[in-house]
Amino acid sequence: MLDTLDTLEAIGQDAGLRYAAPEDLTEASALAEASDALKTAIREGNGLALANEFGSRVMQLVQVNLSPGREDEEPEEEGDEPEPSRPTGPDSL
Amino acid sequence: MTSSVNSITAETPRGSIACVGVGMTLGSHLTPLARSHIQQADVVFAAVSDNVVEMWLERMHPDVRSLQPYYGEGKPRMVTYREWVEVMMTEVRAGKRVCAVFYGHPGIFAWSPHKVIEVARAEGFAARMEPGISAEDCLYADLGIDPGKFGCQHLEASQLLYYDHEIDPTGYVVLWQVGMVGNRSIARDGHGGGHRELLLERLTQDYPLDLEVTIYRCATLPIEQPRIRRLTLQELPHAEISAEETVVFPPAKPLKRNRRFIERLAALDNEQVA
Ligand SMILES: C[S@@+](CC[C@H](N)C(=O)[O-])C[C@H]1O[C@@H](n2cnc3c(N)ncnc32)[C@H](O)[C@@H]1O
Numbered sequence: 001m002l003d004t005l006d007t008l009e010a011i012g013q014d015a016g017l018r019y020a021a022p023e024d025l026t027e028a029s030a031l032a033e034a035s036d037a038l039k040t041a042i043r044e045g046n047g048l049a050l051a052n053e054f055g056s057r058v059m060q061l062v063q064v065n066l067s068p069g070r071e072d073e074e075p076e077e078e079g080d081e082p083e084p085s086r087p088t089g090p091d092s093l
Numbered sequence: 094m095t096s097s098v099n100s101i102t103a104e105t106p107r108g109s110i111a112c113v114g115v116g117m118t119l120g121s122h123l124t125p126l127a128r129s130h131i132q133q134a135d136v137v138f139a140a141v142s143d144n145v146v147e148m149w150l151e152r153m154h155p156d157v158r159s160l161q162p163y164y165g166e167g168k169p170r171m172v173t174y175r176e177w178v179e180v181m182m183t184e185v186r187a188g189k190r191v192c193a194v195f196y197g198h199p200g201i202f203a204w205s206p207h208k209v210i211e212v213a214r215a216e217g218f219a220a221r222m223e224p225g226i227s228a229e230d231c232l233y234a235d236l237g238i239d240p241g242k243f244g245c246q247h248l249e250a251s252q253l254l255y256y257d258h259e260i261d262p263t264g265y266v267v268l269w270q271v272g273m274v275g276n277r278s279i280a281r282d283g284h285g286g287g288h289r290e291l292l293l294e295r296l297t298q299d300y301p302l303d304l305e306v307t308i309y310r311c312a313t314l315p316i317e318q319p320r321i322r323r324l325t326l327q328e329l330p331h332a333e334i335s336a337e338e339t340v341v342f343p344p345a346k347p348l349k350r351n352r353r354f355i356e357r358l359a360a361l362d363n364e365q366v367a
Pocket of ligand 1: 061062064197201202203226227228229269273309310311312313336337338
């Protein structure tokens with residue numbers, strides 16, 4: 001029997017299931033034993049209901065910091081232009 | 094000779110690192126090669142967008158270590174990302190095969206994957222990055238955009254304010270991290286409005302206020318559909334824009350012909366015919 005994670009993976013890998021309408025997906029044989037949380041999530045079209053099964057956790061998204069003065073940067077001289085990084089050419093390999 | 098080759102092999106550190114992406118949508122985007130890196134690693138570090146995705150990874154490997162606990166309230170993100178590089182390198186130096194898993198493409202708008210590869214290589218360890226399907230790839234498919242049709246610029250929203258970028262309004266412009274503009278650490282939400290007013294001011298140097306822009310979120314779970322919202326540029330400062338959304342500007346001016354080069358091309362063609 002597939003549990004919720006296996007079922008999500010199976011839906012993600014199946015062109016028929018991935019784009020099925022929610023009402024068809026919840027009726028699909030692959031989902032015969034799906035949990036209530038998963039069926040609700042499918043009906044609602046988002047993962048909020050999965051918190052009932054897995055708990056919820058605030059996840060931070062990786063973000064880049066491209067502003068000047070960040071911790072990894074060389075201090076900039078006043079009026080300095082940032083150096084464009086040069087692609088590695090064959091002679092610098 | 095043989096013995097020196099052997100001694101080099103014996104001394105070469107066995108530790109290595111592979112930075113891979115799981116793509117954006119659970120189950121749909123993980124490449125066979127990325128999965129293999131995960132399965133063959135001694136230790137897996139994870140910086141993914143969703144706790145369900147993290148649990149899914151745990152199915153693939155018994156030692157998945159979340160990088161989430163390194164974030165902290167009020168702690169600059171760059172401090173967190175430096176720590177990530179250090180924890181990963183500690184395992185590499187201990188001789189482990191390390192796999193670092195990021196959502197999307199590990200090398201797109203991300204600092205630590207590039208950095209850890211640079212540090213590992215500088216210390217003589219094998220290090221590589223495997224591409225993954227990014228939000229960029231998904232938006233081309235979901236919004237029906239071909240970046241080659243008019244050209245396509247990708248810019249980070251804060252960087253657009255800090256630096257004098259030239260926007261090309263004849264092509265598409267994709268603005269990343271609009272929901273995070275001016276936000277260097279966690280839990281400073283609510284500061285976005287003022288920063289976004291400045292962003293609007295900058296954008297109106299190149300665009301009309303009534304330009305229709307698209308706010309896009311691609312599916313992260315395979316039971317979701319992409320979220321595509323359209324609004325006018327002037328609505329941008331007050332729109333709800335999450336950390337998981339990207340703003341797309343359509344071409345706002347026609348491409349201009351380059352008469353000088355067209356004539357030179359024609360001259361070349363004529364020369365060849367003659
Ligand atoms: C630091 S970047 C990481 C991008 C990621 N490495 C990738 O390959 O797509 C974070 C930004 O990616 C974009 N992003 C993240 N998740 C997204 C999603 N589900 N849909 C659309 N854009 C997303 C947003 O612009 C967000 O501010």
